[in-house]
Amino acid sequence: METEASHRVFKDRLYGQFARIGKALANPHRLELLELLAQGERTVESLAIEIGVSMANASQHLQSLRDAGLVENRKQGLYVHYRLADESVFILSKGLRTVAERRLAELERLVREHFGDRSDPEPVRMEDLLARARSGLVVILDTRPASEYVAGHIAGALSVPIDDLKKRLRRLPKGKEYVAYCRGPYCVYADRAVELLRKSGRNARRLLDGFPEWKAAGLPVEIEVEE
Amino acid sequence: METEASHRVFKDRLYGQFARIGKALANPHRLELLELLAQGERTVESLAIEIGVSMANASQHLQSLRDAGLVENRKQGLYVHYRLADESVFILSKGLRTVAERRLAELERLVREHFGDRSDPEPVRMEDLLARARSGLVVILDTRPASEYVAGHIAGALSVPIDDLKKRLRRLPKGKEYVAYCRGPYCVYADRAVELLRKSGRNARRLLDGFPEWKAAGLPVEIEVEE
DNA sequence: CAACTAATCAAGTAATCTATAGAATATTTG
DNA sequence: CAAATATTCTATAGATTACTTGATTAGTTG
Numbered sequence: 001m002e003t004e005a006s007h008r009v010f011k012d013r014l015y016g017q018f019a020r021i022g023k024a025l026a027n028p029h030r031l032e033l034l035e036l037l038a039q040g041e042r043t044v045e046s047l048a049i050e051i052g053v054s055m056a057n058a059s060q061h062l063q064s065l066r067d068a069g070l071v072e073n074r075k076q077g078l079y080v081h082y083r084l085a086d087e088s089v090f091i092l093s094k095g096l097r098t099v100a101e102r103r104l105a106e107l108e109r110l111v112r113e114h115f116g117d118r119s120d121p122e123p124v125r126m127e128d129l130l131a132r133a134r135s136g137l138v139v140i141l142d143t144r145p146a147s148e149y150v151a152g153h154i155a156g157a158l159s160v161p162i163d164d165l166k167k168r169l170r171r172l173p174k175g176k177e178y179v180a181y182c183r184g185p186y187c188v189y190a191d192r193a194v195e196l197l198r199k200s201g202r203n204a205r206r207l208l209d210g211f212p213e214w215k216a217a218g219l220p221v222e223i224e225v226e227e
Numbered sequence: 228m229e230t231e232a233s234h235r236v237f238k239d240r241l242y243g244q245f246a247r248i249g250k251a252l253a254n255p256h257r258l259e260l261l262e263l264l265a266q267g268e269r270t271v272e273s274l275a276i277e278i279g280v281s282m283a284n285a286s287q288h289l290q291s292l293r294d295a296g297l298v299e300n301r302k303q304g305l306y307v308h309y310r311l312a313d314e315s316v317f318i319l320s321k322g323l324r325t326v327a328e329r330r331l332a333e334l335e336r337l338v339r340e341h342f343g344d345r346s347d348p349e350p351v352r353m354e355d356l357l358a359r360a361r362s363g364l365v366v367i368l369d370t371r372p373a374s375e376y377v378a379g380h381i382a383g384a385l386s387v388p389i390d391d392l393k394k395r396l397r398r399l400p401k402g403k404e405y406v407a408y409c410r411g412p413y414c415v416y417a418d419r420a421v422e423l424l425r426k427s428g429r430n431a432r433r434l435l436d437g438f439p440e441w442k443a444a445g446l447p448v449e450i451e452v453e454e
Numbered sequence: 455c456a457a458c459t460a461a462t463c464a465a466g467t468a469a470t471c472t473a474t475a476g477a478a479t480a481t482t483t484g
Numbered sequence: 485c486a487a488a489t490a491t492t493c494t495a496t497a498g499a500t501t502a503c504t505t506g507a508t509t510a511g512t513t514g
Contacts, residue, residue, distance in 0.1 A: 017327055
């Protein structure tokens, strides 16, 4: 017969294991790392620069994510490339964002202050974009850095990193309908692209979600093939 | 024009907000509280006793969950009742468990050691139970404490708290097929019930998931109506 | 093989988190 | 209104986490 005490020991161990995952999510830098890694694998150095911490610090955070099983890495030459360990890790971080959006009034205020009114033009939903893309009416622009496009992008999308958009604007035909996307709902690249495109008299909207959400939804993606 | 620095400030604030949720998930007791609250609302005292911590400590953890927006409370007389704030909170904690199951070898080992081989008899899946329940062939037993049954249970289930099962066994007809469920996959009540039922010569299996998963899947539930 | 570089390690300090104990508060009950 | 009770508050000590700095490791390149 199992005692009450031994049952408590089991539960403590059980929730101790679950808490390993929770602890990994308990730091803003680690959450930002997970979001960047959802775009595809990256090196420690590039992650450290992007999130604005020292390399030693980024390395430590990545290791604690690895200890919790959330990411994996591989060494290639001098560089160590990290990636999300599993699709479920993206689902988890998306779940965390969903709760934050629903429950934290301060988050909503923060986003409103930073982005202003994002409902004009109305963002496009993934299903709508899929339908329009099939009819060939719409040009899809991937505004993320080229390396992220290479690692995976919405099928049929053009790579137009936001910093290149200005000089490539002239070559984008008018009269078309544009939809820009980037890393996710809190990424600013697509908003900037839409602004530039509309100022130049083009019809443009942003995709509400980013590439990771598109991919997780099982919608068509492409990966750049190495020659 | 937005500066790089101000963009960093925004991102730091943004991920700071997300991390509020992450921090709330970073403690084993808090995760256990969330799982108990997924069964329905409960008082501080009953939660403290169940998870084996002092009332002051339980109160503090519940308050930090509330500060993160994960739970809400209401005061009734001397008692403060806490409940999950939103369906999305259960989805999040389920996502966390899924990642732990997939990624932590130690968790699998722990569960195997404690439960032994759980595949004989094979647990029933929710869809299967739904189909069998409709055909009226199966008796569904809710083995959780009565208070949790009252707060919500699988439609048509009988309340047979695990501690009462022994003395109620005689009144359960033989020749029927029984399916027992409880709080979730790591809850032991249903396993114990299945063991008792089978020892007495009855045909019994456990439901793989618990009540919260059933409810979250949108399957039919009932709530005890107060007279 | 020497110089260089990406990444990690190790140690120290500051900050944060956790549990405890005892006091304080709010509400009910006799 | 006094006693009892559920909960919260406050202060504190100990544990854990986070970031920095400088050294070390592993791999590349000339």
